[in-house]
Amino acid sequence: MDIDVQVYPHTLALAHAFAEATATALREALDGEPRATLCLTGGSTPEPAYKLLADADLPWDRIHVFWTDERMVPPDHEQSNYAMAKRALLDPAGIPESNIHRMDGTLHPKEAAEDYESVLHQFFGEDPVAFDVLHLGMGSDAHVASLFPGGPELEEYDRWTVPSRAPAGTEIRPRLSLSFLALNTARLALVIAAGEKKGEAFAEVVEAYESETIAPPPIVRVRPAGDLVWMIDRALADAAS
Numbered sequence: 001m002d003i004d005v006q007v008y009p010h011t012l013a014l015a016h017a018f019a020e021a022t023a024t025a026l027r028e029a030l031d032g033e034p035r036a037t038l039c040l041t042g043g044s045t046p047e048p049a050y051k052l053l054a055d056a057d058l059p060w061d062r063i064h065v066f067w068t069d070e071r072m073v074p075p076d077h078e079q080s081n082y083a084m085a086k087r088a089l090l091d092p093a094g095i096p097e098s099n100i101h102r103m104d105g106t107l108h109p110k111e112a113a114e115d116y117e118s119v120l121h122q123f124f125g126e127d128p129v130a131f132d133v134l135h136l137g138m139g140s141d142a143h144v145a146s147l148f149p150g151g152p153e154l155e156e157y158d159r160w161t162v163p164s165r166a167p168a169g170t171e172i173r174p175r176l177s178l179s180f181l182a183l184n185t186a187r188l189a190l191v192i193a194a195g196e197k198k199g200e201a202f203a204e205v206v207e208a209y210e211s212e213t214i215a216p217p218p219i220v221r222v223r224p225a226g227d228l229v230w231m232i233d234r235a236l237a238d239a240a241s
């Protein structure tokens, strides 16, 4: 499979490009439609881009926000994916509460998965989830959302959500994630990844796309219905080559 990889000279340029690509895609999705959907990723890499996106000239009252995954912590916890998005994007942009569809990190992962499955069904009905814009990050083990190498959650293709568990040594292990079933219906998926520490993982990813191996790293299993664009910094590109 050919992949579209865009390389930016540094993380600030990457953040600007990621925010701009998101804003452009949301405007296109809103053209002639009453609302658009944006699924946010967590972790630390997207935070600068989310701060820039908050300043974009967008009708936030028509944009509904979802998450790829969550750590099982309260919403004000420093490890909460929701908390990062709240301080970087939701509050600065003034996104209405009714448009924020967050994962509940206070529940047991199984209950949280049931709960978010209902949230998604309330919004999308029985239609595919089909986010207009899906943001993804990559861990240094090539995990995506909270779908980790070798985890049973990788095999969930019947439901949109799945409880999961990060590997030993990770600060917050209990997780909730969207499944590949939900991720793969996106109309546009934008991956943001940066830093030389992820070089080995990215090299493995490129090799897996090229060889179409039968057991690819989790992020390579994301095969969205629409376009998939990798946006990375030079440090990561160089470390992988």
Ligand SMILES: O=C1O[C@H](COP(=O)(O)O)[C@@H](O)[C@H](O)[C@H]1O
Residues within 6 Å of the ligand: 041, 042, 043, 044, 045, 046, 068, 069, 070, 071, 081, 136, 137, 138, 139, 140, 143, 144, 145, 146
């Ligand atoms: O645990 C997670 O990790 C990935 C990557 O995060 P980063 O801090 O290395 O950018 C992230 O995409 C995911 O949402 C998060 O829960």
